[in-house]
Amino acid sequence: xxxxxxxxxxxxxxxxxxxxxxxxxxxxxxxxxxxxxxxxxxxxxxxxxxxxxxxxxxxxxxxxxxxxxxxxxxxxxxxxxxxxxxxxxxxxxxxxxxxxxxxxxxxxxxxxxxxxxxxxxxxxxxxxxxxxxxxxxxxxxxxxxxxxxxxxxxxxxxxxxxxxxxxxxxxxxxxxxxxxxxxxxxxxxxxxxxxxxxxxxxxxxxxxxxxxxxxxxxxxxxxxxxxxxxxxxxxxxxxxxxxxxx
Amino acid sequence: xxxxxxxxxxxxxxxxxxxxxxxxxxxxxxxxxxxxxxxxxxxxxxxxxxxxxxxxxxxxxxxxxxxxxxxxxxxxxxxxxxxxxxxxxxxxxxxxxxxxxxxxxxxxxxxxxxxxxxxxxxxxxxxxxxxxxxxxxxxxxxxxxxxxxxxxxxxxxxxxxxxxxxxxxxxxxxxxxxxxxxxxxxxxxxxxxxxxxxxxxxxxxxxxxxxxxxxxxxxxxxxxxxxxxxxxxxxxxxxxxxxxxxxxxxxxxxxxxxxxxxxxxxxxxxxxxxxxxxxxxxxxxxxxxxxxxxxxxxxxxxxxxxxxxxxxxxxxxxxxxxxxxxxxxxxxxxxxxxxxxxxxxxxxxxxxxxxxxxxxxxxxxxxxxxxxxxxxxxxxxxxxxxxxxxxxxxxxxxxxxxxxxxxxxxxxxxxxxxxxxxxxxxxxxxxxxxxxxxxxxxxxxxxxxxxxxxxxxxxxxxxxxxxxxxxxxxxxxxxxxxxxxxxxxxxxxxxxxxxxxxxxxxxxxxxxxxxxxxxxxxxxxxxxxxxxxxxxxxxxxxxxxxxxxxxxxxxxxxxxxxxxxxxxxxxxxxxxxxxxxxxxxxxxxxxxxxxxxxxxxxxxxxxxxxxxxxxxxxxxxxxxxxxxxxxxxxxxxxxxxxxxxxxxxxxxxxxxxxxxxxxxxxxxxxxxxxxxxxxxxxxxxxxxxxxxxx
Numbered sequence: 001x002x003x004x005x006x007x008x009x010x011x012x013x014x015x016x017x018x019x020x021x022x023x024x025x026x027x028x029x030x031x032x033x034x035x036x037x038x039x040x041x042x043x044x045x046x047x048x049x050x051x052x053x054x055x056x057x058x059x060x061x062x063x064x065x066x067x068x069x070x071x072x073x074x075x076x077x078x079x080x081x082x083x084x085x086x087x088x089x090x091x092x093x094x095x096x097x098x099x100x101x102x103x104x105x106x107x108x109x110x111x112x113x114x115x116x117x118x119x120x121x122x123x124x125x126x127x128x129x130x131x132x133x134x135x136x137x138x139x140x141x142x143x144x145x146x147x148x149x150x151x152x153x154x155x156x157x158x159x160x161x162x163x164x165x166x167x168x169x170x171x172x173x174x175x176x177x178x179x180x181x182x183x184x185x186x187x188x189x190x191x192x193x194x195x196x197x198x199x200x201x202x203x204x205x206x207x208x209x210x211x212x213x214x215x216x217x218x219x220x221x222x223x224x225x226x227x228x229x230x231x232x233x234x235x236x237x238x239x240x241x242x243x244x245x246x
Numbered sequence: 247x248x249x250x251x252x253x254x255x256x257x258x259x260x261x262x263x264x265x266x267x268x269x270x271x272x273x274x275x276x277x278x279x280x281x282x283x284x285x286x287x288x289x290x291x292x293x294x295x296x297x298x299x300x301x302x303x304x305x306x307x308x309x310x311x312x313x314x315x316x317x318x319x320x321x322x323x324x325x326x327x328x329x330x331x332x333x334x335x336x337x338x339x340x341x342x343x344x345x346x347x348x349x350x351x352x353x354x355x356x357x358x359x360x361x362x363x364x365x366x367x368x369x370x371x372x373x374x375x376x377x378x379x380x381x382x383x384x385x386x387x388x389x390x391x392x393x394x395x396x397x398x399x400x401x402x403x404x405x406x407x408x409x410x411x412x413x414x415x416x417x418x419x420x421x422x423x424x425x426x427x428x429x430x431x432x433x434x435x436x437x438x439x440x441x442x443x444x445x446x447x448x449x450x451x452x453x454x455x456x457x458x459x460x461x462x463x464x465x466x467x468x469x470x471x472x473x474x475x476x477x478x479x480x481x482x483x484x485x486x487x488x489x490x491x492x493x494x495x496x497x498x499x500x501x502x503x504x505x506x507x508x509x510x511x512x513x514x515x516x517x518x519x520x521x522x523x524x525x526x527x528x529x530x531x532x533x534x535x536x537x538x539x540x541x542x543x544x545x546x547x548x549x550x551x552x553x554x555x556x557x558x559x560x561x562x563x564x565x566x567x568x569x570x571x572x573x574x575x576x577x578x579x580x581x582x583x584x585x586x587x588x589x590x591x592x593x594x595x596x597x598x599x600x601x602x603x604x605x606x607x608x609x610x611x612x613x614x615x616x617x618x619x620x621x622x623x624x625x626x627x628x629x630x631x632x633x634x635x636x637x638x639x640x641x642x643x644x645x646x647x648x649x650x651x652x653x654x655x656x657x658x659x660x661x662x663x664x665x666x667x668x669x670x671x672x673x674x675x676x677x678x679x680x681x682x683x684x685x686x687x688x689x690x691x692x693x694x695x696x697x698x699x700x701x702x703x704x705x706x707x708x709x710x711x712x713x714x715x716x717x718x719x720x721x722x723x724x725x726x727x728x729x730x731x732x733x734x735x736x737x738x739x740x741x742x743x744x745x746x747x748x749x750x751x752x753x754x755x756x757x758x759x760x761x762x763x764x765x766x767x768x769x770x771x772x773x774x775x776x777x778x779x780x781x782x783x784x785x786x787x788x789x790x791x792x793x794x795x796x797x798x799x800x801x802x803x804x805x806x807x808x809x810x811x812x813x814x815x816x817x818x819x820x821x822x823x824x825x826x827x828x829x830x831x832x833x834x835x836x837x838x839x840x841x842x843x844x845x846x847x848x849x850x851x852x853x854x855x856x857x858x859x860x861x862x863x864x865x866x867x868x869x870x871x872x873x874x875x876x877x878x879x880x881x882x883x884x885x886x887x888x889x890x891x892x893x894x895x896x897x898x899x900x901x902x903x904x905x906x907x908x909x910x911x912x913x914x915x916x917x918x919x920x921x922x923x924x925x926x927x928x929x930x931x932x933x934x935x936x937x938x939x940x
Binding site for chain 2: 063065113114129132183184201205
């Protein structure tokens, strides 16, 4: 099997395709270059094909299966619910929801493989070196990210440069957001798939650090009379954990 | 003219609006009497679920020992002992010496509204419910944070309301709320509902400030009690303002405050979380299958090594095996791993690494007294694929299922040769608080259990109690002088526990078997427990992983003599209960047990037990028995009640272990609502079928 290593770029994305019938032919380059395996490889075998001399930020490394059987219907469901909400609104609120719906529609999605991707862990811990089942995969590896990715009920999706000298909660408290967005918290979707809530209001703000490369999702305000928006927020956060951001 | 109850109406309107999601966790500290709050007053705050605080506070005339536990995110409960330094336990030196007055109390706080952008936390609380009510209060409190400040405001009735700042809002609705009845009903120990929210009302509140110094918080408080009718007597209050500081270091809180303008308080708290408390373990990891070489056929299987490894590594003590075609069954006892999934995975990996490919189904049958309790069926192919991580996401638990032992499994279990002697030993610790002779009385030692198993169903068992450590020689009396209209089925306990250092606790014949699918039965005859002997039987219906189990036990017993090990007193009775055990879906990790029937004193009623399990395996519970005995007939305490904490021994040892220790706390126990302590319980013996106590 022919191998090659990536060199300059800070982002390395490998599209892994393997089939039990095809002859081995591998061309590896940056972005959309497939690495083909005849027999199902373990994660360590895949990682060994990358440029391990680079200073990859392993907590942000992600492995996605390109089988969107589960995520695509989820995306459609979210879009449909946002449509229904938009239909009941007017003016700026309606515009905000429509904008958010459009951005979700444009999200590139995979099915995250629940795995801590790390070359060291793959070599020393069995659970972190599973065999990849037949199919197409995308491996995303990055140097330490310098941004967060803001999404949700905001003016538009954008990157927020990480400033370690300023409390993230203070920054987010002053963010331009929709009147429909919660005043109390945002959802943090870490690159490793973990989802948590983060207080941004005067009564719950804290200054603890957030993992670089995380998505910051401004959710809908909760309603006492219905749990539907809570459920929608949770669904969007789960969808975001399957989002591919190169 | 007192201000109207406007603040209360504002509070009431908040409760109708709604609540939003929670934010970050704020750190809280305890009041002097236990429970989250400032110093003398509670706040609306409740700690994270599972947080337990053990507190000691010294406030001049009073000393408080308390334990406060957040059972659910919306409920906090506190139990407390109070030492009133300036009063004597009793006026009779022959009864209580010079011991100062002691009292116990229980508090509960419930969160009604959770804090959000526009709303505060709002909680409703009850202090000193039941008991003699030294500090009995009801209160409504709200708390709102602003950066490093936490503001609190509340209104209280009873002890917290003696300053009488505002008109009682309920007094506007009904005259009976204008005055608060004094004293306590029955013989103490009852919840005096007829006092709730009656009488004078005061405002209280304050602010906490998280300083820039990590761990240091300052408190300022305005309290509602006027100290005129305190249990320690009338105490001077120069100011309603109290000021204090609390310093958090690791799991400890150290607090210092200046109260009522003339009193110094210091206190210390230790806290941990019952969900997350763990013990370091020295153990091998589960066997890897990546380089395993199973035997080629069943004939070449190294059985000795397999059985040895099951014991040494899987901690599964094998009784029998059976192999037929492509299926192999292992009957035994798991004696170390209390987590079912961990035990199954470890044993499964050992089997998968040794058994040939021709065996595609493994069955692990858990036994108790050589009777099949639970069957775990493992799909070998799926298990191996998951254990070797042959898929990008492996879930090993999907490769096995739990079920009632099948007819074939039971038929194939060759039990006929199982017989022989039995031996086990347990430690015991009996403790009692608030006694007249000394606050803390204790007795500890070991119980030596031996016997003989005639066959898998019948055995003879003896238990001997050996006391090693005690201070029960301090007893001034053996039986209390209170008149008793009920047979003294339990109140002679001091006679029983002090007769001898070595006593025969039990000696009985026992039968146990599975009588139908999901149904188990037992019978016993002999000396059944410390105070009673007789005959009895029990049947339990307990499907695997069901939320419900149903049982019935019937017994005919006679009271044992406390003068020696073998004689009986004349008192005889029937006692038995129909029981339901329920794990409700709406309250995860909780168990409710209801037992209705006739108790030892011939009284009839129901015993209710509620237990909550935390992620660590710690279980706290409370029980109460309500019978047709009036509180006057019952005596002090009014009815039987108690609390307990069940501690998995695994949390105390460096190696995995099963087994639990139970620490009870029984405020007062007399003769009503007393159940027979049967030597074996089918619920415990079949626990593997729907684990709660592991």
